[in-house]
Amino acid sequence: MFKIIYKSLMNRWFTALLTVLSIGLSVSLLLAVENMRKGTKEGFTQTIASTDLIVGAKGSPLNLLLYTIFHMGSPTENISWESYQTFANGKDIDWTIPLAMGDSHKSFRVIGTDNNLFEHYKFGRQQSLTMKSGSFDLSTQKVVLGSTVAKTLGYKVGDEIIIAHGTGGGVSFHYHDDKPFSVSGMMAPTGTPLDKSLFISLESMTALHADDDHDHDHGGHADASENEHDHEGHDHGDEHEGHEQEGQDHGDEHEGHDHEGHDHGDEHEGHDHEGHEHDDHSAHEDMEKPELAAFLLKTKSRVGALPLQREINDFEDEPLSAGIPGIILSDLWKGLSYVESTLTGISVLVIVIGLLGMLITLYNSLNERKREIAIFRSIGASPLYIFTLLISEAGILSLMGAVTGLLLSNGVSILVADYLRENFSVYLSLGVSITDLAIVGLTVCLGLLLGAIPAMRAYRQTLQDGLTIKI
Amino acid sequence: MTETAIGIKDLAFGYKPSKPVVTIQEFSVAKNTHTFLHGPSGAGKSTLLSLIAGILTPQSGTIEIFGETLSQMKAAQRDRFRGDHMGYIFQQFNLLPYLSVEENIFLPLTMSPAKKNRSSSPASEIDQLLDALNIGDLKHQSVGSLSIGQQQRVAAARSFMGQPKLIIADEPTSSLDFDNRKAFIECLFEAAKSAGATILFVSHDHSLSSLFDASVSLSEINRQP
Ligand SMILES: Nc1ncnc2c1ncn2[C@@H]1O[C@H](COP(=O)(O)OP(=O)(O)O)[C@@H](O)[C@H]1O
Ligand SMILES: [Mg+2]
Numbered sequence: 001m002f003k004i005i006y007k008s009l010m011n012r013w014f015t016a017l018l019t020v021l022s023i024g025l026s027v028s029l030l031l032a033v034e035n036m037r038k039g040t041k042e043g044f045t046q047t048i049a050s051t052d053l054i055v056g057a058k059g060s061p062l063n064l065l066l067y068t069i070f071h072m073g074s075p076t077e078n079i080s081w082e083s084y085q086t087f088a089n090g091k092d093i094d095w096t097i098p099l100a101m102g103d104s105h106k107s108f109r110v111i112g113t114d115n116n117l118f119e120h121y122k123f124g125r126q127q128s129l130t131m132k133s134g135s136f137d138l139s140t141q142k143v144v145l146g147s148t149v150a151k152t153l154g155y156k157v158g159d160e161i162i163i164a165h166g167t168g169g170g171v172s173f174h175y176h177d178d179k180p181f182s183v184s185g186m187m188a189p190t191g192t193p194l195d196k197s198l199f200i201s202l203e204s205m206t207a208l209h210a211d212d213d214h215d216h217d218h219g220g221h222a223d224a225s226e227n228e229h230d231h232e233g234h235d236h237g238d239e240h241e242g243h244e245q246e247g248q249d250h251g252d253e254h255e256g257h258d259h260e261g262h263d264h265g266d267e268h269e270g271h272d273h274e275g276h277e278h279d280d281h282s283a284h285e286d287m288e289k290p291e292l293a294a295f296l297l298k299t300k301s302r303v304g305a306l307p308l309q310r311e312i313n314d315f316e317d318e319p320l321s322a323g324i325p326g327i328i329l330s331d332l333w334k335g336l337s338y339v340e341s342t343l344t345g346i347s348v349l350v351i352v353i354g355l356l357g358m359l360i361t362l363y364n365s366l367n368e369r370k371r372e373i374a375i376f377r378s379i380g381a382s383p384l385y386i387f388t389l390l391i392s393e394a395g396i397l398s399l400m401g402a403v404t405g406l407l408l409s410n411g412v413s414i415l416v417a418d419y420l421r422e423n424f425s426v427y428l429s430l431g432v433s434i435t436d437l438a439i440v441g442l443t444v445c446l447g448l449l450l451g452a453i454p455a456m457r458a459y460r461q462t463l464q465d466g467l468t469i470k471i
Numbered sequence: 472m473t474e475t476a477i478g479i480k481d482l483a484f485g486y487k488p489s490k491p492v493v494t495i496q497e498f499s500v501a502k503n504t505h506t507f508l509h510g511p512s513g514a515g516k517s518t519l520l521s522l523i524a525g526i527l528t529p530q531s532g533t534i535e536i537f538g539e540t541l542s543q544m545k546a547a548q549r550d551r552f553r554g555d556h557m558g559y560i561f562q563q564f565n566l567l568p569y570l571s572v573e574e575n576i577f578l579p580l581t582m583s584p585a586k587k588n589r590s591s592s593p594a595s596e597i598d599q600l601l602d603a604l605n606i607g608d609l610k611h612q613s614v615g616s617l618s619i620g621q622q623q624r625v626a627a628a629r630s631f632m633g634q635p636k637l638i639i640a641d642e643p644t645s646s647l648d649f650d651n652r653k654a655f656i657e658c659l660f661e662a663a664k665s666a667g668a669t670i671l672f673v674s675h676d677h678s679l680s681s682l683f684d685a686s687v688s689l690s691e692i693n694r695q696p
Contacts, residue, residue, distance in 0.1 A: 004570075010569065011568060375567060377526060378553075380555065381554070382550040383550075384547075466521030466522075467517065
């Protein structure tokens with residue numbers, strides 16, 4: 001029987017091929033959408049992998065995460081170095097990654113951190129950070145670039161860059177232009193917001209602000225007066241292409257400098273509102289530690305994370321809050337789930353349309369195939385045989401279509417997986433997953449269901465019409 | 472020849488029960504004879520053949536084939552009975568275009584185990600049939616390259632395959648020219664003789680009746696009540 005179905009299909013190979021292709025394309029669309037959906041979700045929820053807690057000032061952990069990791073929203077309060085030390089040196093702590101913020105470079109954020117970031121930060125499928133060139137060297141006046149920063153601004157290892165105080169969004173910029181940082185390394189793409197960040201050591205960040213005060217005491221005047229005449233006066237030689245980017249902030253800056261012009265003596269007050277306290281003008285060496293926006297921590301025993309979270313939330317010396325990044329990210333993702341279901345819904349409809357195409361083709365072929373059916377009946381085929389013949393054909397077409405779709409989506413996935421992972425942190429799964437098989441199975445079932453319509457019609461006709469072939 | 476191949480009694484059938492197409496009180500075909508059944512187009516010839524083949528079921532009356540009553544069988548049994556004991560030739564389009572001549576002739580054996588058992592050596596049986604029907608050279612040709620006359624002969628060969636006892640031919644010569652008709656019927660008889668088969672041959676063409684053992688007019692036996 002299958003030989004007959006095969007030969008019969010081959011006789012109509014062109015329509016069969018078109019049918020298989022149309023089902024294949026629609027199935028591959030659904031598979032691709034599903035794969036993308038899962039991959040995007042995985043990439044997103046695993047932006048911070050293997051971290052038990054993110055700790056920051058009291059407030060919503062979601063805000064904390066958005067600000068520190070995704071560079072979205074406004075800063076919460078900072079937390080003190082002492083509090084950080086308290087928990088960083090706790091007994092069940094595997095590692096901690098400090099995160100200080102507040103500076104930027106050409107609208108990319110500068111993060112003050114330490115080598116723990118490079119050593120312990122994991123993203124996606126437990127991947128570690130890797131360097132594309134140079135090394136993760138955060139010694140004094142060294143900066144490490146995220147891949148997007150490096151690519152967009154075209155920096156090389158050894159280039160010198162200027163870091164500005166403030167992160168935009170109404171905060172006054174202040175260029176630490178006499179303290180250029182030299183690029184020590186550039187990271188490989190992670191597909192996470194780290195790509196859009198620059199990294200300096202906590203000490204450098206502190207020194208930057210300490211030196212700031214010093215600068216303004218002596219050279220601030222010149223700077224400010226220069227600014228009055230020339231808006232771009234602060235743009236030094238090594239900031240080659242910064243003009244337009246910084247141009248929009250000149251107004252702000254002007255105000256900022258005006259302000260500074262009046263209060264040279266207590267310059268640090270101007271910094272106070274941005275969370276940096278420099279009580280001791282002379283102690284701007286390495287002893288001073290900046291406050292942290294947040295820190296990530298991992299416990300030695302996973303089970304310790306929950307009690308620790310409670311402990312941090314109840315910390316008496318300073319109001320802190322701790323959240324579990326995976327859970328926060330999943331919750332955030334759920335808020336977007338309607339986009340997912342819409343996409344999935346559309347792709348399911350596309351499959352139904354593909355199968356309806358098959359239904360139409362099979363239904364149309366029934367008339368031409370009346371003689372075929374009559375011949376089978378004449379040699380003793382039962383109506384059930386005719387039904388089986390036609391429905392098997394629908395089954396074979398949809399199975400071949402679904403498998404084509406599977407191959408197609410897998411082929412495309414293999415081609416684009418690396419690109420999507422590096423640029424969009426979308427983790428496509430290669431190979432055949434349970435979901436893939438379920439989709440293939442459902443497509444075949446749906447194909448059989450729709451194939452039953454023409455098969456049923458042939459079944460009835462063959463019962464009613466006898467052996468007369470009306471053409 | 473007294474044994475009956477086909478025996479029909481008090482048969483009534485209509486596609487809609489209110490509108491009978493075939494109403495036959497009595498009709499029989501003796502075993503091993505060649506019977507010619509004629510009637511004008513639309514008289515119900517094909518309908519009657521479908522009833523005899525067990526594809527349609529009568530509203531009333533009985534049809535016996537070789538002593539077995541079709542109306543007592545279940546639908547599936549009738550299908551098997553047809554597959555095992557009958558061969559059928561249509562007016563045209565008898566062959567599956569995607570199979571070769573040989574595969575077309577072989578087809579009934581794939582459907583009926585009984586035919587397959589009877590045919591101890593299908594390859595030599597096909598050769599014999601092709602010889603008898605004068606188409607020995609067509610065996611490996613594709614169906615699409617055959618003339619209508621050749622196609623009908625291949626269809627005849629297929630109907631004899633597996634040695635069924637009853638051959639039903641529904642206007643098999645209607646699309647042939649006169650010379651071909653006669654030659655076709657002679658070949659058919661030739662094959663039937665060696666197989667010992669009964670032939671029920673239907674046509675609207677009276678002129679062929681002289682070639683047969685018996686000739687029946689459907690209009691005479693088919694009386695509307
Ligand atoms: N499948 C069918 N449904 C309804 N009426 C039919 C069907 N097949 C044939 N008929 C009617 O039955 C009558 C006999 O048809 P048929 O047996 O094909 O005649 P013949 O073969 O003698 O030309 C015709 O009036 C025809 O219209
Ligand atoms: Mg007819």
